[in-house]
Amino acid sequence: MNDQPRRRPAKPHRRPKKDPVRFLAFEALRAVDERDAYANLVLPPLLKKARAKGDFDGRDAALATELVYGTLRRQGTYDAIVAACIDRPLREVDPPVLDVLNMGVHQLLGTRIPTHAAVSASVELARVVLGEGRAKFVNAVLRKVTAHDLDGWVEKVAPPYDQDAEDHLAVVHSHPRWIVSALWDALGGGRAGIEDLLEADNERPEVTLVARPGRSTTEELVKALGEDNSLPGRWSPYAVRMAEGGEPGALEAVRESRAGVQDEGSQLVAAALAAAPVEGRDTRWLDGCAGPGGKAALLAALAAERGATLLAAEKQPHRARLVGRALAGNPGPYQVITADGTRPPWLPGTFDRILMDVPCSGLGALRRRPESRWRRRAEDLEAFAPLQRGLLREALKAVRVGGVVGYATCSPHLAETRVVVEDVLKGRGGEPVEAEWIDARPLVPGVPALGEGPDIQLWPHLHGTDAMYLALLRRTG
Numbered sequence: 001m002n003d004q005p006r007r008r009p010a011k012p013h014r015r016p017k018k019d020p021v022r023f024l025a026f027e028a029l030r031a032v033d034e035r036d037a038y039a040n041l042v043l044p045p046l047l048k049k050a051r052a053k054g055d056f057d058g059r060d061a062a063l064a065t066e067l068v069y070g071t072l073r074r075q076g077t078y079d080a081i082v083a084a085c086i087d088r089p090l091r092e093v094d095p096p097v098l099d100v101l102n103m104g105v106h107q108l109l110g111t112r113i114p115t116h117a118a119v120s121a122s123v124e125l126a127r128v129v130l131g132e133g134r135a136k137f138v139n140a141v142l143r144k145v146t147a148h149d150l151d152g153w154v155e156k157v158a159p160p161y162d163q164d165a166e167d168h169l170a171v172v173h174s175h176p177r178w179i180v181s182a183l184w185d186a187l188g189g190g191r192a193g194i195e196d197l198l199e200a201d202n203e204r205p206e207v208t209l210v211a212r213p214g215r216s217t218t219e220e221l222v223k224a225l226g227e228d229n230s231l232p233g234r235w236s237p238y239a240v241r242m243a244e245g246g247e248p249g250a251l252e253a254v255r256e257s258r259a260g261v262q263d264e265g266s267q268l269v270a271a272a273l274a275a276a277p278v279e280g281r282d283t284r285w286l287d288g289c290a291g292p293g294g295k296a297a298l299l300a301a302l303a304a305e306r307g308a309t310l311l312a313a314e315k316q317p318h319r320a321r322l323v324g325r326a327l328a329g330n331p332g333p334y335q336v337i338t339a340d341g342t343r344p345p346w347l348p349g350t351f352d353r354i355l356m357d358v359p360c361s362g363l364g365a366l367r368r369r370p371e372s373r374w375r376r377r378a379e380d381l382e383a384f385a386p387l388q389r390g391l392l393r394e395a396l397k398a399v400r401v402g403g404v405v406g407y408a409t410c411s412p413h414l415a416e417t418r419v420v421v422e423d424v425l426k427g428r429g430g431e432p433v434e435a436e437w438i439d440a441r442p443l444v445p446g447v448p449a450l451g452e453g454p455d456i457q458l459w460p461h462l463h464g465t466d467a468m469y470l471a472l473l474r475r476t477g
Contacts, residue, residue, distance in 0.1 A: 304332025
């Protein structure tokens with residue numbers, strides 16, 4: 001008689017099941033990390049391909065979008081939570097593993113997905129993209145995360161506000177500490193204002209359309225969208241907001257470049273420059289940093305209504321091509337060229353109006369590009385500074401006496417806004433320029449809380465726009 005214990009039959013090997021929604025979201029997160037890609041550029045073609053294969057419907061696309069953007073926006077908070085659940089430094093966790101973990105944490109703490117579904121789906125994704133061994137690690141960590149809700153975790157991992165206010169806000173609102181400090185300096189005021197701003201950075205921005213004057217109207221866009229999916233712009237007379245999302249490219253006016261997608265802050269900058277009083281001639285306009293073309297298209301339309309000509313210059317050839325597409329079909333005369341605004345091909349005193357929307361850190365658009373907050377460093381501003389000053393200095397040379405220059409940037413950081421303008425006007429780092437400030441506030445009528453002037457600063461939490469800055473300067477000699 002055989003006394004050996006009977007062995008249980010081995011479980012049949014089960015191949016992990018690929019969840020197309022979470023796999024696509026993981027692909028997008030890896031592209032952001034590995035290639036320094038931007039989610040708003042990576043995600044749309046992935047979704048389009050999935051739809052074409054029949055893998056996705058509208059709800060799937062919405063979930064994939066939420067997983068990508070939610071994970072990126074809350075990465076700092078989720079990193080702190082994961083770090084509290086593991087027995088090694090966070091830097092020793094492989095980035096693909098951390099992407100799966102953070103996406104799992106977002107499902108657990110930032111969505112209404114049931115706990116068991118969030119854990120099991122994340123572990124299954126880990127089996128597909130990481131392998132069985134690391135899937136067990138993901139399972140163990142996420143089960144620890146289920147011990148608390150988001151508020152409970154934040155209370156555990158964030159330092160108390162009264163001990164370290166900036167670090168507390170950095171963890172709670174998922175921003176690097178240096179950005180919290182910079183935004184607080186630019187905003188001024190107490191705790192409530194900076195918390196409102198940081199919270200606004202973590203909200204999904206509305207899709208806003210612009211009806212380019214003489215080519216489209218807000219009424220046309222509202223009719224195309226339907227009244228249930230459209231809201232009037234808050235501040236810009238050319239704006240229509242999409243209430244329920246959707247695909248702007250499906251609109252005929254957008255396909256024909258008669259309308260476009262453009263934040264209201266960007267619209268207001270172009271409109272304010274166009275409304276600024278100039279002395280004498282007003283026929284030659286310049287957009288000196290025109291890519292990718294949103295402001296240039298609005299300026300070209302406004303110029304055409306007055307019989308003026310717009311020259312749109314962009315240093316990068318691929319961005320110049322985007323400008324050309326945005327301006328295609330403009331009823332008035334315009335020209336798009338590839339040119340460096342710091343070494344301009346035009347003669348001094350050529351233009352009546354100039355917009356110089358300079359390259360910057362992009363801290364004003366963290367709602368739209370949440371990965372920028374983790375990619376940027378404080379020292380990056382030092383690299384932008386000479387370029388920003390050089391572009392403004394050349395713009396003031398290129399405008400004629402009595403003409404107007406608009407210096408704009410999608411950043412509220414003082415080192416990229418008022419400090420640049422003051423340095424150029426005072427001749428720091430170059431020749432002094434004879435120019436005077438124009439009060440820009442009356443040129444954006446109805447918009448509150450613009451600051452003490454004469455420049456204006458828009459804010460996500462106050463205006464529902466990107467944090468655009470604009471200074472208007474008139475050349476006096």
